[in-house]
Amino acid sequence: MDEKNVIPLTSDNDSWNKAVSLLTGYKAPERHTLFDELLGNEKIKQMKVEISKQGYVDYVDPDDFNWRVENAGFNIQNTDFVIPFYMRGGSNGHGVTMYKARITLLGNKNGDGAPVGGVVEGGEFKSQYDNHLGLTGEDAVWTTAPLTQYAYGTGRALERMLDNENGTYGWSWNGKNVANDQAVSLKSFDTAAAAFDRVGEFFSRQQKIVEEWQRRVGTEQDDAWRGQAAGVFWNLIHTIDRQYSGYAKDMGFTGTHSKQGNEIREAKDALSKAARTLQTSWAHWELYMGNPLRWLHDLLVEVTDHVWERNITQITYKVQSVARGGTRTTYHPTSLMDDTATRYGKSDNFGKLTDLSTWKAIGEMAVSHWQASVIENLVEPANAALDEIHNKWSSTNIDLGTVRTRGDDDLTSSYSEDKAAKEKADAEAAAAAAQKKNDDFIAWQKAEAEKAKAEAAKAKAEQEAKEKAAKAEQEAKEAKAKAEQEAKEKEAKAEQERKEKEAKAEQAAKEAEAEQKQAAAEAKAEQKEAQAKA
Template identity: 50%
Template sequence: MPFSKESDRWQQAIYYFTGYEAPKIDTLFEEWFGNDEIPLMKVQLTKQKSVTYVDVDDLQWRVDNAGRNINNTDFVIPFYKTGDEEESGEEASGDEVTYYKARFTLLGNHNMEDRPTGGVYEGGKNKARYDNDFKKSDNGTEWDTGPHTQYAYGTGRALEALLDNDGGTTGFEWNGISVPPERVVDLASFDRAAGAFDRVARFYVNRQAELEEWHKRVGMQENEAWKGTAAGVFWHLIHMLNKRYEDYADDLRNGALFSVPGDAIRIAGDVFKNAARGLQQDWATWEAKDGNPLSFLSDLLSKITDHVWDHNITKITYKVHTRARGETETTYHATGKFRQDAVDEKGHNYGPLNSLETWKAVGQAAIERWKKSVEENLVDNADFALRTVHDAWSPSVFDLGTIKTSSGDSLSKEYEEDVADKEKKEAEQKEKDQEKKEKEWEEKQEKYQKEQEEKEEKYRKEQEEKEEKYRKEQEEKEKEAKEEAARKEKEWEEKQAEAEAEQERKEKEAEAKQDKYMQEQEAKQEQKEKEQEQKEKEAEAKAAAKEKEQEQKQAEQEAKQEQKEKEQEQKQAEAEKEAEQKQAEQEAKQEQKEKEAEQEQQQAKKEAEADQKEQEAKQEQQEQEQEQKQAEAEKEQEQKEKEAEAKQEEQQKKQEEYQQQQQQFQISQVTQQKAEQERAKKEQEQKEAEQEQKQAEAEKEAEQKQAEQEAKQEQKEAEQEQKQAEAEKEAEQKQAEQEAKQE
C-alpha cells in the first residue's frame, strides 16, 4: 500500500536527526520505468519460429533457457500459449500451443550474474542503449533513479556524517540534496552546552570559598560595636554574599568538576546519539540486503519462472501426423493442468503471460515489496527512536535543576532592629541624596542626549556632504561616459562612412575595369574579324589568279595536258586539301582565342565579387566590434551604479546601527538603575528548609527516572539484538535454500 505522509516516519526521523530532507517515498519511482510505463524494467514478448518440446526431467534445459543473465539479457521467461490473446487457465487443454519468450532488461544498478544486491551508489538520469532485441521498438528509454537513491542511501549517509564527522552534518551534501546551515545538527553541541554549565558551577564554588575566607576574617558573628555603622553594613554584605554563593554552588555542582544541568544535557545528548547510532545500524543492515528494489523484482521473476516451469513448460504433449507420400508432421498441445498466467509463490495471479499489463503489475508489486521492507526495517525503528528521544527530553525527565536563594540573604532581622533608628534619621538625607543623584543623572542624560544629537547632526551633515560629493562624481562620470560613448559612436560613423566610400570607389573601379576590358575584347574581336575577312579575300584573289593562269597554260599546252592530266589532278587535290587544312587551323585558333577572352572576363568578375565580399565582411566585423564596445561601456556603467547604491546602503545601515546602539545604551542605563533600586528592597520568600526538601524530592525523582531510562535502554538493546539474530538466521536460511536449489 502507498505510504501516507504520517507513515513515512523514516524520512521524518532523518530530517529531525540530521537536517537532511529526503524526498517522500511515494515520489521515488515516478520516473523509473521502461516501455509501456512498466516499472523498473523493459519487457519484450517475442513469438518463436518453432516449438521446443522440453523433457520434464531435463533440468539443464531450464538452466540454459530460463532465469538470470542468459540469451544476452538480464532475465528470460519462456512459455507456451494457446488460443486467443485473452485466453488463460486450464480451459485450453488439448489446444495446440505456440512458443514465446519474455525478455526483461532491468533498469538501474545491478549485476545479474546473481540476485541484485545492495550497495550505496548515487543515482540519476540514464538512457538505454539500443541492442539487437529492442532496436526496432525502443527509441532509447530514459529513467531516473536519483530520488530513490536520495531516500534509500542519502539518509544513511547523513546519519554517518552526524555520528562520524567533526561538526556533524555541517556542509553535508549527497546527490544534489544538502543540509542548510540553519538545519545542521552537531552532537558536540551537547558537550559545549554542558561544559558551559560546568564552568558556571566551578565559578560559584571557587568564589564561595573566597567569600567564606572573608567571612572568617571579619568574624562569623557580628560585632556589637559595628551595629548601625558602615562596618556593620559591610559585615552583613559579606555574610549575604557568602550565603548566596553557597546556595548557588550547592544547587549547581555535581562533584568536583561537573554540574547538575551539564549532566542532564549530557544524558540527553547520549540518548540522542544512541538513537541515531541505532538508526544507522538498522539502515546499514537493510541497505546491504534490501536497499535495491531490483532484488525484489528479480526474486519475483524467479518465483513466476518456477510456476511457469511447473504449470506451463512441463504441461504439454505432442502428436505425430502422417501426411500424403509418407511425410510426417509433429504438433504440440496443452495437457489438462496447463496454465498460462503469471503467478507468484503466494498464489497471486498477475494476468496472462503474453500481456504487457501483466508485467506492469509485476513491476509495481516489486516496488510494494520494497516499500514493505522499508516499513518493517526502518519505519518502525524510526518511530521507536523518536519516542525514545521525546521521552528522554520531556520536562518530567529532562530537568536542569533549580537555583535557590536562602531567606535572610538581605539585611537580617536583627540588623533591621539595631539600625531602625539610624535608618529613620538618615532616610530624609538619603531621599535628598537620591533626588540629587536623580537630578544629576537627568542632567547627565540631557547633556549626553545633547552631545548625541550634535554628533548625529554632524554625522548627518558629513553624510550629506559625502552623498553630494558622490552624486557629483557620479554625474561627472556619467557625463564622461556619455561623451566617451558619443565620441566612439561618432568615430564608428566616420569609419563606417569611410568604409562605404572606399567600397563605392572599389565598385566603380571594378565596373570601369570591367567596361574597359569588355571594350578591348570587342575591339580585338572586330580586328580579328576584319583580318579574317581580308585573308579570305586574298585567298579568293589568289585562287582566281591561279585559275586564270591555269586556263592560259591549258591553252598553250593543250598538247601536254593529256599527259600531265593525272599529275595536275593530284596537285589540284593536294592544293585543295592544304587550303581546307589551313582553314580548319584558322577556325580552331579563333575558337581558342574566344575561349581565352571569356575566361579572362569570368576571372575579372570573380575578383570583383571577392573584393565585394571582403569589404562586406570587414564592415560587418567593424559593426560587431562597435556593438561589443557599446555593451561593455553600458555594463561598466551599470556596475558602477550598483557599487554606488551598495555604498549608500552600507552607510545608511551603519547610521541605523549607531542609532540603535545609542537607544539600547539609554534603555540599559534606565533598566540598570531600576534594577538596583528594586534589588535593595527584594527579600527572600522561601525558607531554606523547604528548599532543601524540594531539592531532595527532585534528586529522588531524577534518580527514579534515570533508573527507568536505563531499563528502557536495556530493553531496546535486547530487542535490537533479537532482531539482528533473527535477520541473520533468516539470511542463513535463504542462503541454504539457494544453495540447495542450485545443487
C-alpha cells in the same frame, strides 16, 4: 516477510525519515516518491517489458534443464531477464503459440550478476535504443538518485553523526546537503555540559571565598559600622554570600559536574544510543534488502519457475501421416497447462502472460515487498527510537532546574558631605583588597582550567583509541563473514554445474538410444512394406 503485510505505495507517515532528520539533519526524499522516475513502458515499475510472438514452437523435454538455462532466466540473450512461454491457440496445426517476455531492469544492477545490496550512489541513465517500446524523451531517461538518497544516504548520515567529531556539519551525500542550521554534532552536547560545569564550579569556589570574607568581617554587624562605609561593605559581603550560595545550590555542583551538565550528558547518551541502534538495523537491511531490484529479481525467478513447471513442460505433440508418405507434427497443451503469471507454489495469478498489465502488477508487488522490508527493519525501530528519545528528553526526565537570585537588598545609602572623604577612602581600600583576592582567584582558576583541559584531552584520546579498535574488530568480523559466504556460494555453484553436466550427458545418451530405436523401427517398417509389395 509476511505476505499479508504488503504495503501499498501511498503518502507515508515515515518515522525512519523523521528519525534520521531529527538525529542528523539529513532530509531524504519522501518514500512514496522514490519510484516515480523508475517507470518503464506502460508505467511498469523498475522494468521495461517487451512481449514478442515467436514464429515457431520449440518443444521442450521436461528433463531438459539445459534448455531452460539457455532460454529462460537472468542475463541471457543480451538482456536482463527472459521468460519464454506458450499461449493456447495457434495456426498451421498448432494448438499453442510461443512468446518471449524480454525484460530490462531499471535500477542499480551488479554488472552481469543478479542485483545485490550494498551502498551505491544513484544517478541518471538512458535507454541505449531510440524509441524502444515507445519510450522517448523524458520517459526514456531514469534516475536512481532519490532512491539511493533514501535507502543509503540516511544510514550514511547516521554513521557520519556518530563517528565524526563535527557530526554532519558541512556534510553531503549523493547531492543531498545537510544545512548548517540543521546539522547535529554529539560534541556540541559535551561543550554545553562543560559550560554549565564551569559556571557551577565558579559559584561553588567563589562562595567559599566569600564565606572567608564573611568570617573576617563577622557574622553580626558592629553597631559602630552602621551608617559608615564599613557597614555598607559588611552588607555587600553578606549579600554576595547569600547569592553565591543560592547559585551553587541551584547548579547542583558536586565537585566535578553540575546538575545541568549531567542532564545534557544523559540526553546525549540517549540520542547516541538510539542512533547506533538505528544504524545497526540499517546496515543489515541495506546489505540484504536495500536494493529493490533484488525483490523484483526474486519475483521474476518465482514466475519463471511456475512457467517452467506449468507451461513450458506442459506441451505435447502428435505425429500424423500425410499424403505421399510424409508426416506432420502438431503441438497441443495438456490439461495442466497454465498461461498466467503466477509465483511457483502460490496462487496469486497476476494475469495473462501476454498482458503488460500483468507485468505491471508484478512490478507493483516487488516495490510493495521492498516497502514492507522498510517498515519492518527501519520504520518500526525508528518509532521505538523516537519514543525512547521523547521519553528521555521530556520535561519530566530532563530537569535543568532554575537558577535564581535571592533577596532584594538595596545597598545604596546616603552620606553627608562631611563623611564623603572617609567613605571614599574606606571604599577604595575595600575595593583594592577585593581586587587582589579576585586577581589571585582568577589566576588560580586559569591554572585549574588548563589542568582540566589537559585531562579531558587525554580521556578523549583514550576513548577514540578504544572506538577505533572496536570498529576495526567489527570490520574484520564482517570481512570474514563475507569471505565465508562467498566460498559457500562458489562451492554451491560448482556443485550445480556438475549436476547440470551429468544431466546433459544422460540426456544425450537417451537421445542416441531413441534415435537407434527409431532407425530400427523404420528399417523394420521398410522391410514389411517390401514384403507386402512382393
